[in-house]
Amino acid sequence: MSVSEKRPNRSRLVVAMVVLFIPIGIILGQEVSNSDGGMSQASLRTWHEAVQTAPRPEKGCYKAVYPSTQMIKIACVPSLPVVPMELPYDVKLALKGESENQSIQPMTVGGSYGDYILQWDHEPTSVYANFSISGVTSITGPNANEFSAQVNTNPTLSSPQCAGASNPSACHGWEQAVFANNTPSYGTVLLMQYWLLDYNNSCPSGWSSDGYGDCVKNSTNAVPVSTPLTGSTINTLSAIGITATPGSSYEYGWLSVGNNINTMVDYYVYGDDPFSLTSNQTQWRSTEINIFGGPGGQTAYFNNNSMISITIRVSDAVGRVGDRDTPTCAGGSTTAEMNNLVLGTCQAFGVNYWPEISFSESN
Template sequence: MLQLLAGWARFIATLSTILFPLATSSTEAFAGQVTAVGSDEIPIAKDQQTPRARNAKEREEWQNAIELAPAPKKGCFEARYPNPEWKEVPCVKAPDIPMPPRQGPRPLVVGNTDDIAATAPSGTISSTTGSFTIAGVTSESGQIGNTGPFVADAYTLQINPNFFVGSTACAASTNANCSGWQQWVYFNDGTQGTIFIQYWLVSFGATCPPNAGWTHNGAVGGSCFKNNTSGAVQVPNQPITNLGQLRLTGRVSLTEDGLTLTTDTGAFILTGDNAVGATGAWQMSEFNVFGPGGDSTGAGSQAVFNAGSTVTPRTQINYGGTAPPGCAATGFTAETNNLSFGSPAPASSPPGPALIFVESSTGGATSNCAAATGVGDTHLTTFSGLLYDFQAAGDFLLAQRGPDFVVQTRQVSGRPVWPDATINKAVATRMGKTQVAICTGPERLVIDGGPVDIKNGQTIGVSDDVAVSLMGNAYIVTSQSGDSIRAQVNGPYIDVSVGLGEWPTKVVGLLANPGGNTSNLGMSDGTILPLPVSFKDLYYRYGDSWRVSEKESLLSVCGDKYVEQSNPDRPFYSRDLDPKIYESAQGICFAAGVKEGPLLDACILDVAFFGRESAANVFANTSPPVAVLVAR
């Protein structure tokens, strides 16, 4: 009898399989068929094994599909992979923890202004989607609310728009600069997560609008915040190793705003209150991973990643066009992480359109939207990626962006041993009204005409807009607008990097190409020299046009009584070296990790010129140029 029943059970199971085949997990089965449903749908049994996407392509297809479906009404909803339907779930209380706006000097880690924001080329932004790729990320911890112990996997994902004046919610403020602001937040406390929207009245004043749910915070001279009234959607705990599987979307319209989070197993959505009326004013989007909230004074916490971590955020904006977004080297939240920026500079690309950038535990630089360098003896790489040697002596304009950002360098000849090569002996910048110079022989820092003592690891706030830091042998000068210089002092010479706070933008000088075109050089009078250019034109037309007069020089504070003004007699490249010196220097460059190509030639020349193996290091960590100019 038992055998008969068992056989009958197998028959029924087989028949069921024939009549009701298992639904495929391929996202192609539901792409374009996403619908929104009410709370009367049958919930997924908790004891079922959670389905997961088999690969990144399947996950992305499902995420794309589910994000197209709006919430059926105001409230909290979720969907489980591969189900393309929203199901209403109970809302939970959002964390009563502020995510304060930025304040204080720009740090040398990601956050609190030092970040990258995507900007709309035209119009305004209606939604932003942020995602990540990661490498080497194994752990992270943060102080919840900027207090108490560090908790593993405690962090936030935030989409932050620009501050904007004119919000009707600021009507009761006596401060004309009161700004509306909101944040789309995923908050992970190490055991579970929530999504919610937090609204701010930045610089509202000493009190907040009464009877409206606002809480006062000490940020930016007194600000007010509150979370969306419907509550938060609860999300299963997402350890930091899941970061590459998470995608956050914030959106706003005239009538509502909303937030969606997708993971590899589910999606979560809510509709907010549109409490500050951000639509029509949203022009920039910051997206990143930060510490788990701030405190009542307006200070933000930090997400601390393990050494060896690399995180690549991708910020996709919807503004009604298809052109790639612009870049602004800025951010809006006070929270940070312990990573920093480095090579390469942010890249923008359609479709999307999206902005992609890299931050890591070894970055060592502030945020910038375009970077240019002058290293060694002296190899220049422009903001657009043109590499060329420039061996003239004197004071020169490296870069200028408008009236408030100027960078100059003093190049000195290598005579008598190397008469046709030069090095950077001093670098100076003017940011707004602040002037900063880094000099050698002896090494010193000069700010607004006076010497300043700075210790390793120290940051000096020169003004509300400019800060100077010393990290090892590198002086870093930054402005709140995102412009920066990094002057690495290597004994008698300086390697300089210049960062721009926005891109594309108009910039002139030795580190610029007219219109960003690496096929042209531009003289100071606007004359364009198509490449290739002759040795004579490079120095006696182009180079001489960018010389800085003694009256205009920011470098006179370095104290040189005589500044040589000269051009080399002939081109000088690595193949001009003695074969034995060339071979020895080449071996050192290969050992440092420098690959074949134009950077290897520059490396060989510098190792020979300076007689030190360390001269190769800068080339080992440099991205290959877009184009190369060899003047003959």
């Protein structure tokens, strides 16, 4: 979503959705569900793996409903208006080799105030996060239940499109997968958003100017999510991610909603891969995933005693375990949207099925 800045109110909705892709051979044979109807992480991974390897006849929008592994093509939402969810102002300055002192607000996650970012010294092809949410009864912002879940790459991607920038060496790409929930501009959808930062020229065809020297566009299509989540149902937000399969011509974002075998649904949107993540993974080295406010630099306000636990996992090849080197819990944020929670400590692990970082935030 948007990047927070100390400039006229503007922000980009950029979220990169990370797709969960786990080698099925490692986890087959584990039970499908818990006795109470809940799903174990192993059974969830098994199902995701089976769904994501199911044949898809063409690029488009899909969903899968547990326990079926069939990808069901659904009508996309085309041509959504571009509402920027951009980089924080201090990140913009850092990309230019400049800096500015920022006051720290301990009751804020995102924007210029901090978050945890997974950094890894390998070439990821899939990154996703699992959410565990408790104590939430209300989420407020400009509108009730308006928030976004975002997957954000590092804002330093290369792109042939930068050749037309006023200074091509200063231009960088940035990609997001975004679940926009109950937002006035998007409704409730999953989409990809792409940025050409510091373009400072007339934007290429198909891209729109944000009015501050950057160009932005949404993925060709967005996936409609049937029912907006509320304070009482946000705990069913299970996972979000991005996968860039080597050798393919597109990447995709995905969203998983449901917390038991009766409600689990996956949504998939296929992107346009303007930064060639499917063939140049070396440039994708960090990912931020969290729950924030809606587009335009909004803040999501959770009721007191809310807690969100987040585990971000990474793989260097779809369908197999990559190097198990421990990733890094880096500080910072790549989005202007925020929430009112306080970050706890972050731990990094390299010995699990996928290398991961894990942290919680609460109030």
